[in-house]
Amino acid sequence: MxxxxxxxxxxxxxxxxxxxxxxxxRIAFHILEADPQDMxxxxxxxxxxxxxxxxxxICFNVSESETCxxxxxxxxxxxxxxxxxxxxxxxxxERSRAFSGRYHVLGGAINPINGIxxxxxxxxxxxxxxxxxxxxxIILATDPNLEGEATATYLVRTLRPLGIKISRLASGLxxxxxxxxxxxxxxxxxxxxxxxxAPSAPAAPLVRTPLPATEPTSSS
Amino acid sequence: MYIxxxxxxxxxxxxxxxxxxxxxxxxxxxxxxVGKTNIVEAIGYLATLSSHRVTNDAPLLRFGTDxxxxxxxxxxxxxxxxxxxxxxxxxxxxxxxNRANPVRxxxxxxxxxxxxxxxxDLALVKGDPSNRRRFLDDLLVILRPGEAAxxxxxxxxxxxxxxxxxxxxxxxxxxxAHESTLxxxxxxxxxxxxxxxxxxxxxxxxxxxxxxxxxxxxxDANKExxxxxxxxxxxxxxxxAAENKALDTEEVSRIAPAALLHxxxxxxxxxxxxxxxxxxxxxxxxxxxxxxxxxxxxxxxxGTAPAKGYASHGETWSLALALRLAAYKVMGEDDPRPGAGPxxxxxxxxAELDATRRTRLAxxxxxxxxxxxxxxxxxxxxxxxxxxxxKVSPGAVKS
Numbered sequence: 149m150x151x152x153x154x155x156x157x158x159x160x161x162x163x164x165x166x167x168x169x170x171x172x173x174r175i176a177f178h179i180l181e182a183d184p185q186d187m188x189x190x191x192x193x194x195x196x197x198x199x200x201x202x203x204x205x206i207c208f209n210v211s212e213s214e215t216c217x218x219x220x221x222x223x224x225x226x227x228x229x230x231x232x233x234x235x236x237x238x239x240x241x242e243r244s245r246a247f248s249g250r251y252h253v254l255g256g257a258i259n260p261i262n263g264i265x266x267x268x269x270x271x272x273x274x275x276x277x278x279x280x281x282x283x284x285x286i287i288l289a290t291d292p293n294l295e296g297e298a299t300a301t302y303l304v305r306t307l308r309p310l311g312i313k314i315s316r317l318a319s320g321l322x323x324x325x326x327x328x329x330x331x332x333x334x335x336x337x338x339x340x341x342x343x344x345x346a347p348s349a350p351a352a353p354l355v356r357t358p359l360p361a362t363e364p365t366s367s368s
Numbered sequence: 369m370y371i372x373x374x375x376x377x378x379x380x381x382x383x384x385x386x387x388x389x390x391x392x393x394x395x396x397x398x399x400x401x402v403g404k405t406n407i408v409e410a411i412g413y414l415a416t417l418s419s420h421r422v423t424n425d426a427p428l429l430r431f432g433t434d435x436x437x438x439x440x441x442x443x444x445x446x447x448x449x450x451x452x453x454x455x456x457x458x459x460x461x462x463x464x465x466n467r468a469n470p471v472r473x474x475x476x477x478x479x480x481x482x483x484x485x486x487x488x489d490l491a492l493v494k495g496d497p498s499n500r501r502r503f504l505d506d507l508l509v510i511l512r513p514g515e516a517a518x519x520x521x522x523x524x525x526x527x528x529x530x531x532x533x534x535x536x537x538x539x540x541x542x543x544x545a546h547e548s549t550l551x552x553x554x555x556x557x558x559x560x561x562x563x564x565x566x567x568x569x570x571x572x573x574x575x576x577x578x579x580x581x582x583x584x585x586x587x588d589a590n591k592e593x594x595x596x597x598x599x600x601x602x603x604x605x606x607x608x609a610a611e612n613k614a615l616d617t618e619e620v621s622r623i624a625p626a627a628l629l630h631x632x633x634x635x636x637x638x639x640x641x642x643x644x645x646x647x648x649x650x651x652x653x654x655x656x657x658x659x660x661x662x663x664x665x666x667x668x669x670x671g672t673a674p675a676k677g678y679a680s681h682g683e684t685w686s687l688a689l690a691l692r693l694a695a696y697k698v699m700g701e702d703d704p705r706p707g708a709g710p711x712x713x714x715x716x717x718x719a720e721l722d723a724t725r726r727t728r729l730a731x732x733x734x735x736x737x738x739x740x741x742x743x744x745x746x747x748x749x750x751x752x753x754x755x756x757x758x759k760v761s762p763g764a765v766k767s
Contacts, residue, residue, distance in 0.1 A: 260532035267545045294524050302552045332514050
């Protein structure tokens with residue numbers, strides 16, 4: 149145990165995700181020894197982010213104003229909504245530049261062990277948005293793990309009566325990878341979800357490149 | 369296949385041990401506690417990456433060390449493969465095949481196949497249902513390595529669903545949100561569970577003919593041995609159905625309904641969903657999932673009586689051995705290439721059997737590519753088995 153302020157700082161840092169007691173101690177001493185101006189800037193960045201950044205009232209992405217830049221962008225299509233778990237998923241999909249519709253951030257996935265059900269997510273707000281007649285398709289882009297799949301199943305069940313087209317991101321092989329390195333589950337999914345390459349195949353959908361599958365739900 | 373050389377470093381009681389083995393029968397003889405079982409445990413570990421005696425790896429390391437090494441040379445027809453597994457406390461194990469760069473330990477699964485008979489097998493007959501479920505699940509993974517993930521997927525859905533049931537119970541009443549999410553978990557549970565069930569039923573179907581034959585050849589044939597899968601999702605399931613009752617054909621068809629035996633995954637999924645719907649009220653009361661492969665059992669019978677509770681010690685042993693022998697036959701049938709037959713390991717088995725059964729077991733296993741036997745007393749091992757005797761003394765093995 150250290151005295152007063154140092155220990156307090158270590159305790160606070162230790163509460164951050166992915167930081168254990170040892171790392172917290174290392175960061176605390178780095179802060180102690182670092183240039184005071186740099187550290188003031190860090191402190192400011194933290195307080196400013198808490199003051200200024202809120203969630204977009206339409207899509208619940210992080211935003212500095214009432215609505216986020218993506219929701220205000222008039223060049224984007226209003227016809228398709230891509231439903232993701234977190235704001236960082238929006239960034240990931242935006243990097244692909246393969247999608248030009250709107251987003252909806254749920255704020256997580258259904259996870260009873262952590263006490264998260266549909267009422268803790270922005271599902272009600274999603275249903276409200278679907279009252280807009282311009283919307284023709286919803287893409288479910290939740291994570292391809294158990295909780296993400298369960299959330300997708302829940303949304304399909306809830307949204308199906310609305311009669312809007314619902315699609316789910318493809319799971320399969322990462323682009324540029326080797327077939328032999330794919331694990332059994334991903335490979336099985338890729339075979340299940342194989343595409344017809346005959347000339348009569350429908351034109352490529354709006355999402356052209358399947359996102360690289362994250363580590364799938366299983367291991368022995 | 370056979371193992372021609374095993375080398376242990378800091379494994380169990382051995383700081384270092386090298387054992388030369390040959391095809392056919394090898395008998396490891398030595399007094400209690402010198403480390404005979406440790407050697408066969410290491411061979412079993414190469415085949416399954418788990419010990420037949422303990423559920424975690426920590427006790428496998430020699431006391432006070434943090435790393436054990438098991439090396440072996442495997443001969444399969446003309447092909448020689450050298451294997452090396454490093455067991456590290458609290459870290460992922462690493463393996464090497466033919467001294468190449470390390471790979472994930474599970475990549476070596478399937479190179480060595482063993483069937484291990486041990487005194488612990490009595491639990492297959494007398495123990496709780498989890499022993500019998502594990503027996504089927506383990507065999508399934510050996511036959512279809514791709515199914516290794518199925519069981520884990522099911523367990524994960526089950527945990528989430530149980531958490532939801534518990535929170536619904538604590539909340540006092542079932543909200544519509546609870547109800548609709550429960551529907552979602554039901555579909556996922558049924559989908560994952562149907563695969564687990566289909567796999568187990570398939571394994572049991574393969575085992576059944578061999579089980580009857582193996583029991584008949586081990587014990588006196590006046591009682592027939594059978595195994596029936598008791599599925600909790602089956603509409604007629606009652607937990608007490610099999611107890612204290614003679615099993616006539618009608619009773620048996622209720623316990624193991626033909627509809628389930630021949631059902632495809634999709635049909636099982638439907639049955640599963642229906643069972644979940646029927647038990648939902650009870651599940652909400654108890655806050656736990658009451659039907660599904662995690663609560664199933666295999667009913668073993670001798671003649672018309674259930675083996676558990678009715679069989680004698682000798683009958684129980686014979687039935688447990690018959691289950692292992694059936695597994696051996698199924699594995700042999702799965703890969704019939706010459707030199708691919710699994711290695712049979714008989715750990716301290718003969719001491720438990722009478723002279724007639726010893727001789728019968730010896731005759732049955734004599735045809736295996738390799739048999740490794742451990743015995744405290746050499747005279748317990750029937751002469752019919754023949755083979756090479758190796759003397760095990762603390763920390764050393766000599767022929």
